[in-house]
Amino acid sequence: MKIGIFYGGSPKGSTFQAAQNLVKHFGKDKAAMHNVGDATREDLEKYEYLILGTSAWGIGEMHQDWERFIDVLVEASIDDKKIALFGLGDQVEYPESFVDGMGTVFCRLPNKENVVGFWPTKGYSFYFSTAEKDGKFVGLALDEDSQPELTGERISKWVEQLRLEFQLN
Numbered sequence: 001m002k003i004g005i006f007y008g009g010s011p012k013g014s015t016f017q018a019a020q021n022l023v024k025h026f027g028k029d030k031a032a033m034h035n036v037g038d039a040t041r042e043d044l045e046k047y048e049y050l051i052l053g054t055s056a057w058g059i060g061e062m063h064q065d066w067e068r069f070i071d072v073l074v075e076a077s078i079d080d081k082k083i084a085l086f087g088l089g090d091q092v093e094y095p096e097s098f099v100d101g102m103g104t105v106f107c108r109l110p111n112k113e114n115v116v117g118f119w120p121t122k123g124y125s126f127y128f129s130t131a132e133k134d135g136k137f138v139g140l141a142l143d144e145d146s147q148p149e150l151t152g153e154r155i156s157k158w159v160e161q162l163r164l165e166f167q168l169n
């Protein structure tokens, strides 16, 4: 198993569903998912590649389960691993903090040069996001509230991008 997908969101919510969708795309033999509510440091360290996902809950806020796990992640030995991020949000209701949870996870990562999977902001409409750096999102932004019809295609494209950036064959 190469890819560990760590997600934090409401029970069986859109972050969970996006994580499931990612596992399906990579294949169950290559990727496994963990809820950050009960994941451990050992879980993080056993994978070659990490994909970290959170929903957004206000200005700069990750899902609450990430509040504990982000400290576990900062302590873990993951310097040699490539990391990709995804974030759930709602650009219509929260246009000034769109997918901010993903921005905070990125901000807290000790080794940002290992991050791949940056994603264009084209096709989204928002005023401000802590997840936007140099004109791109720091990971895949998904909006199940106002653009659910785009989620499937966004995930497929992003997985293709990650296959290249992770150098999976």
Ligand SMILES: Cc1cc2nc3c(=O)[nH]c(=O)nc-3n(C[C@H](O)[C@H](O)[C@H](O)COP(=O)(O)O)c2cc1C
Binding pocket: 008, 009, 010, 012, 013, 014, 015, 016, 055, 056, 057, 058, 059, 060, 063, 088, 089, 090, 091, 094, 097, 098, 099, 100, 144, 145
């Ligand atoms: C109280 C509340 C606050 C929210 N704050 C934000 C926010 O600041 N930015 C954003 O993009 N989405 C925000 N959202 C939208 C959620 O992130 C979005 O609905 C997401 O899909 C929830 O995912 P989950 O069910 O996996 O937790 C908020 C939703 C609620 C209910």
